[in-house]
Amino acid sequence: MFITKYIQEVWGAVRSLATGLRRTMYYFTHHKEIITQQYPDNRETLVLPERFKGEVIMPHDDKNEHRCTGCTACELACPNGTIKVITKFDIKPEGKKKKAIDKLVYHLELCTMCNLCVQACPSDAIKMAQTFEHSVFDRGLLTKILNNPGSKIMDGVE
Amino acid sequence: MMNGSTIVFYLLALQTLGGGLLSVTTRQIFRAAIYLLFSLIGIAGIYFWLQYQFIAAVQIVVYVGGIVVLIIFSIFLTQQTGELLPKQRLGRKVFSALAVFCGFALTIVQIVQHKFTQANSDLSPVTVADIGKSMLGTNDGGYALPFEVVSMLLLAALVGCIVIALRSKPETT
Amino acid sequence: MWSFSGLATGIDAWLTQRFNPALSLTIEMVLAGIAVITLFAVLGLVLVLMERKVSAWMQIRLGPNRVGPKGILQSLADTLKLLVKEGLTPNSADKLLFNFAPFLAIIVAMLLMAPIAFAKDLQLWDLNIGVLYISAVSSIMVISILIAGWSSNNKYSLMGAMRSGAQIVSYELSAGLSVLSVVVLVGSLQVSDIIKSQADGWWIFKGHIPMVVSFVTFIIAVTAETNRAPFDLAEAESELTAGFHTEYSGMKFALFFLAEYVNVFIVCAVGATLFLGGWMPFHIGHWQGFNHVMDYIPSSLWFFGKTFLLIFVIMWFRWTFPRLRIDQLLNLEWKYLLPISMVNLLVTTAMAILGWHF
Numbered sequence: 093m094f095i096t097k098y099i100q101e102v103w104g105a106v107r108s109l110a111t112g113l114r115r116t117m118y119y120f121t122h123h124k125e126i127i128t129q130q131y132p133d134n135r136e137t138l139v140l141p142e143r144f145k146g147e148v149i150m151p152h153d154d155k156n157e158h159r160c161t162g163c164t165a166c167e168l169a170c171p172n173g174t175i176k177v178i179t180k181f182d183i184k185p186e187g188k189k190k191k192a193i194d195k196l197v198y199h200l201e202l203c204t205m206c207n208l209c210v211q212a213c214p215s216d217a218i219k220m221a222q223t224f225e226h227s228v229f230d231r232g233l234l235t236k237i238l239n240n241p242g243s244k245i246m247d248g249v250e
Numbered sequence: 251m252m253n254g255s256t257i258v259f260y261l262l263a264l265q266t267l268g269g270g271l272l273s274v275t276t277r278q279i280f281r282a283a284i285y286l287l288f289s290l291i292g293i294a295g296i297y298f299w300l301q302y303q304f305i306a307a308v309q310i311v312v313y314v315g316g317i318v319v320l321i322i323f324s325i326f327l328t329q330q331t332g333e334l335l336p337k338q339r340l341g342r343k344v345f346s347a348l349a350v351f352c353g354f355a356l357t358i359v360q361i362v363q364h365k366f367t368q369a370n371s372d373l374s375p376v377t378v379a380d381i382g383k384s385m386l387g388t389n390d391g392g393y394a395l396p397f398e399v400v401s402m403l404l405l406a407a408l409v410g411c412i413v414i415a416l417r418s419k420p421e422t423t
Numbered sequence: 424m425w426s427f428s429g430l431a432t433g434i435d436a437w438l439t440q441r442f443n444p445a446l447s448l449t450i451e452m453v454l455a456g457i458a459v460i461t462l463f464a465v466l467g468l469v470l471v472l473m474e475r476k477v478s479a480w481m482q483i484r485l486g487p488n489r490v491g492p493k494g495i496l497q498s499l500a501d502t503l504k505l506l507v508k509e510g511l512t513p514n515s516a517d518k519l520l521f522n523f524a525p526f527l528a529i530i531v532a533m534l535l536m537a538p539i540a541f542a543k544d545l546q547l548w549d550l551n552i553g554v555l556y557i558s559a560v561s562s563i564m565v566i567s568i569l570i571a572g573w574s575s576n577n578k579y580s581l582m583g584a585m586r587s588g589a590q591i592v593s594y595e596l597s598a599g600l601s602v603l604s605v606v607v608l609v610g611s612l613q614v615s616d617i618i619k620s621q622a623d624g625w626w627i628f629k630g631h632i633p634m635v636v637s638f639v640t641f642i643i644a645v646t647a648e649t650n651r652a653p654f655d656l657a658e659a660e661s662e663l664t665a666g667f668h669t670e671y672s673g674m675k676f677a678l679f680f681l682a683e684y685v686n687v688f689i690v691c692a693v694g695a696t697l698f699l700g701g702w703m704p705f706h707i708g709h710w711q712g713f714n715h716v717m718d719y720i721p722s723s724l725w726f727f728g729k730t731f732l733l734i735f736v737i738m739w740f741r742w743t744f745p746r747l748r749i750d751q752l753l754n755l756e757w758k759y760l761l762p763i764s765m766v767n768l769l770v771t772t773a774m775a776i777l778g779w780h781f
Contacts, residue, residue: 112743120480254445304551304555307556314563314566315565319566319592322569322588323585326581378551
């Protein structure tokens with residue numbers, strides 16, 4: 093019937109609005125839920141969320157070895173040409189030539205932190221770091237070479 | 251002798267007449283509506299000055315809140331901002347002035363001929379309760395019948411609006 | 424007990440001794456005007472800060488906390504910024520009306536202060552038609568918005584003004600009807616009578632469910648009338664940049680901003696007067712001791728406490744609900760609020776005739 097439907101509509105509206113009001117009142121009265129980070133003040137104790145993406149880095153182990161094979165999957169995956177892989181050919185002890193990276197150039201000033209390169213990498217060589225204080229006085233400093241000088245590929249990574 | 255009350259009256263009269271004059275002489279239609287608004291507020295001010303507060307409030311509700319808003323809305327829906335209205339022909343101006351003068355003369359003649367008698371009863375302000383009682387009173391001096399007739403008229407206007415708005419929808423069956 | 428009427432008669436006697444009646448009346452009017460302007464300035468500062476703090480806490484943020492201790496000087500800094508900013512007038516605007524609109528808005532807000540009883544015996548003008556006066560004068564408010572929207576010569580402003588006009592004109596109805604239900608119970612439009620009738624209990628308690636319903640419709644309708652979210656279609660920033668005050672800057676913008684907040688204060692004061700007893704303390708039936716303790720709290724504190732409670736409720740609405748579409752807005756008024764408040768007015772009238780309220 094029309095009138096029962098009308099009353100049901102009004103009642104439903106009041107109930108759903110009350111649900112929203114209860115949630116905001118909860119936040120209003122529970123100040124420990126506040127998520128604001130007062131950044132420069134709490135620089136020492138700042139805890140960033142787990143999935144925060146600051147810049148692309150290439151982890152090296154203590155023998156100065158990385159996991160990058162130079163497959164250029166990251167370069168292909170990048171939507172705005174941030175990554176440039178410069179490859180060279182290593183001569184293996186048994187005389188065979190093997191493709192490896194010379195330099196992995198990363199333009200931080202172009203990067204949008206979309207994470208597509210990390211997902212594209214077949215050997216988990218790059219990952220996202222949580223650093224975020226990137227300001228420098230010279231734009232050239234934002235172009236980084238991710239592999240350390242003299243580093244080489246880890247054994248067993250194809 | 252000018253006392254404060256007289257000064258206030260002349261200020262209100264100046265606002266009313268000046269607003270009306272500007273409203274008919276301006277060539278921007280929106281400004282004309284706003285000058286009309288001032289004129290109407292001035293009339294409400296005169297009612298307040300006479301301590302006839304109910305009529306003053308009703309003047310504001312009906313004329314300012316209702317009619318001026320309606321006029322402004324029709325200007326919004328039909329006019330362009332900043333356009334001047336075309337200049338009127340001389341004949342039309344003369345004719346309008348003549349019509350206004352006739353109305354003015356009629357009012358003045360009426361006022362001059364009317365014999366104003368000094369009110370002897372005490373001039374305590376009329377309260378809303380008195381107005382309500384006489385508005386719905388059925389005894390001598392009651393306005394129940396005219397009040398209901400006017401509400402019938404308004405009801406007819408409402409029904410007419412609904413009939414116009416309720417264009418029969420195209421058949422969906 | 425100390426009261427404001429003693430102060431007022433004292434000043435009046437002192438002035439009439441020294442000056443002639445007309446001059447002393449003028450001086451009294453100037454004094455009242457200065458008091459109202461001071462109240463405006465304080466209200467603007469307090470309400471803007473309150474809004475920012477409430478919104479921050481409801482959105483799990485901290486809010487302003489840098490200027491002054493705990494950020495309490497933030498709105499003062501904002502005001503200083505607005506004062507020194509240039510008030511631009513667009514080239515193709517109707518310059519006279521463009522500059523006039525903010526003043527009309529603030530003048531209307533000032534006129535609305537007159538019949539409000541801030542405390543026992545503290546009222547500028549206790550006129551016979553108090554409530555009608557408020558609803559009449561507040562209808563001039565819409566005209567300042569319409570003038571601002573038209574004279575800016577900007578399509579966003581015009582759209583905002585038209586939306587605002589449609590909204591205020593339609594929500595005035597249900598606000599008026601819910602005010603009427605109190606007037607029916609009291610039998611008077613005078614503000615002091617309405618407050619006096621609540622000496623033994625506020626109308627929201629004395630009037631059973633119909634009063635609660637009309638209180639709720641009143642709050643919803645006045646939220647719409649003051650153009651605040653979720654009914655802020657007139658200045659919907661995601662659709663119309665800033666609606667009717669898009670072209671305004673500096674102090675002219677600040678006047679609109681101040682008028683908005685003062686209007687919120689006024690409608691909440693009216694709501695507190697009609698439904699929560701104005702400056703009347705909270706009394707429970709025959710608990711003499713309890714009532715006596717309540718009487719010791721000053722009446723101005725009661726009034727401002729109730730008003731700020733209602734202001735908080737309206738802010739709570741703003742930071743919880745999303746904005747309505749224009750068709751939803753008009754549906755809510757014409758299909759829900761207006762029929763409900765009409766039926767409610769009939770029920771209240773029956774209740775008043777049969778004497779079913781306490």
